[in-house]
Amino acid sequence: MSTKPLKNTIEVKNVSIGYNKKKHSQIVLEDISFSSEKGELISIVGTNGIGKSTLLKTLARIQPQLQGEMLLKNKAFKEYSTLDFATQLSVVLTEPPSSKNITVKELVSLGRHPYTNWIGILTEVDEEIIKESLLDTDTINLAEKKCSELSDGQLQRVMIARALVQNTSIILLDEPTTHLDIYHRAYILKLLKDLAIKKKKTIIFSTHEIDLAIQVSHKMIVMTKEKIYFDKPDKLIKSGCFENLFPSETIRFDHELKQFILKK
Amino acid sequence: MENQQTYRYFFLLLTSILLITFLASISLGTVPIPLKDVIISLFGGEPIKSAWKFIVLEYRLPKAITAMLSGGGLAVSGLLMQTLFRNPLAGPFVLGLSSGASLGVALLILGAGIFGASFGGFLLGSWSLVIASAFGSFLVLLAVLSVTFKVKDTMTILIIGLMFGSVTAAVVSVLSYFSNAEQLQQFVFWSFGTLGNVSWDGILILVSCITIGLLISMFTIKALNALLLGENYAKSMGINLKLATFWIIIATSLLAGSITAFTGPIAFVGLAVPHLTRQYINSSNHMVLLPAVFMSGAVLMLICDTVAQLPFSELTLPINAITSLIGAPVVIWLLVRKRKLFF
Numbered sequence: 001m002s003t004k005p006l007k008n009t010i011e012v013k014n015v016s017i018g019y020n021k022k023k024h025s026q027i028v029l030e031d032i033s034f035s036s037e038k039g040e041l042i043s044i045v046g047t048n049g050i051g052k053s054t055l056l057k058t059l060a061r062i063q064p065q066l067q068g069e070m071l072l073k074n075k076a077f078k079e080y081s082t083l084d085f086a087t088q089l090s091v092v093l094t095e096p097p098s099s100k101n102i103t104v105k106e107l108v109s110l111g112r113h114p115y116t117n118w119i120g121i122l123t124e125v126d127e128e129i130i131k132e133s134l135l136d137t138d139t140i141n142l143a144e145k146k147c148s149e150l151s152d153g154q155l156q157r158v159m160i161a162r163a164l165v166q167n168t169s170i171i172l173l174d175e176p177t178t179h180l181d182i183y184h185r186a187y188i189l190k191l192l193k194d195l196a197i198k199k200k201k202t203i204i205f206s207t208h209e210i211d212l213a214i215q216v217s218h219k220m221i222v223m224t225k226e227k228i229y230f231d232k233p234d235k236l237i238k239s240g241c242f243e244n245l246f247p248s249e250t251i252r253f254d255h256e257l258k259q260f261i262l263k264k
Numbered sequence: 265m266e267n268q269q270t271y272r273y274f275f276l277l278l279t280s281i282l283l284i285t286f287l288a289s290i291s292l293g294t295v296p297i298p299l300k301d302v303i304i305s306l307f308g309g310e311p312i313k314s315a316w317k318f319i320v321l322e323y324r325l326p327k328a329i330t331a332m333l334s335g336g337g338l339a340v341s342g343l344l345m346q347t348l349f350r351n352p353l354a355g356p357f358v359l360g361l362s363s364g365a366s367l368g369v370a371l372l373i374l375g376a377g378i379f380g381a382s383f384g385g386f387l388l389g390s391w392s393l394v395i396a397s398a399f400g401s402f403l404v405l406l407a408v409l410s411v412t413f414k415v416k417d418t419m420t421i422l423i424i425g426l427m428f429g430s431v432t433a434a435v436v437s438v439l440s441y442f443s444n445a446e447q448l449q450q451f452v453f454w455s456f457g458t459l460g461n462v463s464w465d466g467i468l469i470l471v472s473c474i475t476i477g478l479l480i481s482m483f484t485i486k487a488l489n490a491l492l493l494g495e496n497y498a499k500s501m502g503i504n505l506k507l508a509t510f511w512i513i514i515a516t517s518l519l520a521g522s523i524t525a526f527t528g529p530i531a532f533v534g535l536a537v538p539h540l541t542r543q544y545i546n547s548s549n550h551m552v553l554l555p556a557v558f559m560s561g562a563v564l565m566l567i568c569d570t571v572a573q574l575p576f577s578e579l580t581l582p583i584n585a586i587t588s589l590i591g592a593p594v595v596i597w598l599l600v601r602k603r604k605l606f607f
Contacts, residue, residue, distance in 0.1 A: 062496050086502030098350040099492035102548040106489075113490055114502040119551060120486045166501065 008071075009169055009202040010036045010059070015068030017051055017058045025066050028054050032068070034221055034230040036204065038169070041196040043213035044206040046223030047246065052206035053094070055223070056174050059204070060091045072170070086114040090166035092159045092173040100148035104139060104158050105130070107147060111165030133164040137191065153184035160191065164199075171195075173205035177212070185209055189216045210242070211259040233258075271552055274545070278559045282332075285566040289331065290324045292575040323460070328566065330462045330470065334523040335533055335565025336558040337474045339541075340481060341519040342534030343557045347488045347550070348512045349422050355535035356520035359408050359421075359513070360428035361401045362529040365521070366455065367432040368400020369393055373451045374439040393454065394466070398525040404428050405517040412509060418495070456582030457528035459569055466526055473522035480515040481554060484508055488550040530565075532587045536595050537561040543598050564591065 012034050018027040029051040036042055044052045057063040059070070061077060070077040072088055080088065090111065097107060111133075112126045122130070134140040137157045147155060156176055163171045173192070177185040189209070193216050196203045207213050213220060214233045222229040222241050229241045236242065242253040242260075251260045291302045297320065301311035305320040341356035349358070357363070372392060411424050440448055462470065487508035490498035499505050520534065541557045542548075565587070572586040 060496075060500060062499065082499065082504055083502040086500060089500075091497070091500045093494075093496055095494050095496065097493045097497070099548050101542060102492050103546075106548055107493070110490060110493060110497075110501060113486060116486070118483065118486065120489060 008035045009038055009073060010034075010204075011069075011071040011074075012059075013069040013071075015058070015070055016066040017054045017063070018066050020064050020066075025064075027066060029223065029228070030067075032221075032228050034219075034228075036170075036202045036219075038202060039196055039200045040202050040218045041193050041216065042202070042204045042219045042221065043217040044204065044221045044223065045208070045210050045213055045245075050223045050225070052223060053174050055221075056091075056172050056204070056206055060089065060172050061085060062091075083114055086166065086168075088168050089170040089172065090163040090168040092156075092163050092171070092176055094174045094178065096155070097147055097159075100146065102147055103143070104145050104147065104150070105134075105143040107158060108134060108139075108143075108161045108165055111162040111167075114166065129167065130165055133161040136164060136195070137161040152179045153181070153187070156180065156184075156188055157191070160188075160195075164195070168201075170202045170204070173203070175206050175208070177207050177209050185212060189213075192216075210245075214258050271547075275555070275559075278556065278563070282559055282563050282566075285563050285570070286328055286332065289328045289566045289570045290320060292570055293319075293324060293573045294576075294578050294580075295319065296576060326462055326464055326467055327460045327569065329467055330459045330527065331565045331569040332562040333467075333470055333474050334459065334527050334530060335537075335568075336562040337477065337519040337523050338530060338534040339537035339557045339561025339564075340478065340554060341516040342536075343538040343541075343550075343553060344481060344484070344488070344512050344516050345534075346538055347491055348509065349418050350491065350494070351419075351422065352539065353535070354422065356516055357429070357529070357531075357534065359425035359516070360404045360432060361517060361520045362524055363429040363432035363436075364401040364404030365397035365524040365529060366400065366436050368396035368398070368403075369454050370436040370439050370451055371400070372396040373454070374436075374443040374447050376447065394525045397528075398521060400432075401517065401521040401524060404432065405513075405521065409510070409513060412513060413506075418509070454528050455584070457530045457584035457587075459527055459565075459583055460580075462526050470522055470526055473518050477515045477518035477522070478558070480511055480518070484512050484515065485550045485554065487512070489548075492548055528584065530584055530587060532591045533561055533565060536591050537564055539595060540564075540598065 012032055015032045016027050016030045017032065018025055018029070032055065044055060046052050054063060058065050065077065072080065108130055109122060109126070112122060112130065113120065116122060116126065131140070134143060137160050139154065139157050139161050142150065142154060142158065147158070150158065160173070160176070176188050176192070180188065189212055192203050192205065195201055214237070217233055219231065220233050220236055222236060222245065224241070224244055229236055229239065231239070237255060237258060245253070249263065251262055254261050287299060287302060291297050291299050297311070297316045301316050302320055304311045305317040306325070311317050338356055345354040345356055345358055346352060407428055408421065408425055412421055415421055415424070440451070487498065487503045490501050490503045495505060523530070537560050538557050541553065541560045545552060545556050547553065568583060568586045568590055571590060572581045572583050574581060
């Protein structure tokens with residue numbers, strides 16, 4: 001392993017995403033390529049139904065990889081066992097936890113699963129890591145609350161705490177800002193950037209908040225039917241890919257303001 | 265952790281309640297036996313009347329043990345199903361296990377008339393009933409398991425289990441239609457459920473099945489906890505979902521199947537006890553829930569059994585009716601008071 005330093009945490013080359021049907025596979029989007037480094041916050045934007053969630057689910061191995069090559073720390077995704085994969089990559093999905101009765105502390109503790117023994121006893125080290133994550137996400141005062149008593153913003157922070165506890169180098173989040181007010185949207189994105197930089201994690205998330213994503217992300221994946229763009233936000237603005245994102249009769253992208261403006 | 269302290273007191277309390285209901289169930293009955301003499305008999309001494317020792321050791325003790333095991337076992341299998349399917353309505357019988365058992369017994373009792381009485385009379389020992397119902401639920405289980413390997417979605421498995429249940433219930437109806445009154449009565453009596461017919465040999469088999477079932481359940485605790493967040497999360501935390509589902513279904517079938525084989529179908533306990541337990545235990549961790557649910561199930565069944573004997577009278581009511589008669593109002597009262605079903 002020490003032969004060459006690991007630069008890229010994830011490398012995706014010419015990957016097709018979609019679903020496996022009985023005899024043939026239905027491809028949603030083809031030819032996706034990007035790579036991520038340690039400490040990078042990467043956002044995925046694009047219109048509804050373009051395949052943002054499908055891409056994230058493919059990266060999380062929830063959905064099959066149809067074509068192309070996907071490497072995690074120079075090793076193919078497929079070669080990881082379920083357990084090893086869980087120590088490398090954690091997720092925050094759009095689906096709420098099935099149990100409403102579970103307390104915040106219990107939910108966050110579940111993130112230690114890949115490391116605990118056969119029956120799931122938490123060691124002192126585990127307890128320390130859990131406490132640290134609760135502090136990092138500002139949820140420690142919610143620890144004894146039930147998930148049914150949380151607001152959407154609080155629940156999102158709790159789910160991020162759970163992913164942090166899993167202690168992976170990569171965290172994927174599917175639309176972490178949905179259902180949140182503008183303050184909480186900004187709060188979550190700032191939190192993600194802090195975590196990426198301070199904890200040297202690669203954080204990849206999908207969002208509809210293109211304006212905020214441009215401000216906060218190190219790099220962006222812009223998904224359109226014709227092409228997948230991957231670059232730094234400034235370069236993407238220059239390339240003009242945001243103009244083609246939506247039908248131009250309703251909104252337009254303003255280069256100066258770096259945001260979308262409603263057409264009058 | 266202050267939580268662990270509370271749980272310790274809680275389990276201490278639950279253990280004492282279990283002990284009290286256990287002794288009460290042995291002491292009360294058609295012939296009430298004083299508590300002192302019950303304890304003397306249990307420890308091998310000689311009570312005031314020698315008949316009491318016989319009643320306690322040969323009749324009431326096996327019955328009380330069967331009640332404890334079946335109540336606890338059914339409750340645990342209910343908990344497993346509710347977490348696996350993440351559905352508060354799931355119980356041990358959603359996979360069609362009890363219908364399978366009914367079919368086995370129906371084929372034996374009712375089919376005896378169709379295939380000839382002499383052959384049937386030979387088969388109708390109490391052991392053949394156990395074997396028939398075990399065989400019936402095992403067949404349905406095999407069918408469900410083979411589906412489990414093809415279908416990924418647990419909700420689909422749930423519905424398929426219900427469909428298996430309907431089909432077997434329909435076959436039982438057809439058999440009933442062509443049977444004579446005597447056979448029908450015998451079948452109906454089996455379906456009332458009974459705790460008193462299990463011999464010491466039977467208890468040995470029951471204990472082995474339930475021990476294995478509980479051991480398997482213990483090994484699925486981590487998966488069960490992870491499933492509280494949903495299948496995708498569970499997978500992302502390193503749980504081998506197919507393997508876990510397989511073992512959870514095996515454990516449920518072992519527990520519910522063996523119990524139904526010996527006692528007949530006992531409704532309600534498996535569905536309700538996990539909900540009752542969640543009302544007073546402030547945890548979703550199966551490490552705490554599993555033993556708590558087992559003990560609560562045992563307590564509830566002992567109470568139901570004591571009531572079913574109608575102390576001081578010669579009558580005994582069907583246990584299947586009592587579990588629902590006592591249990592349902594309790595659950596309704598709790599739900600109305602708390603206004604929501606925790607899961």
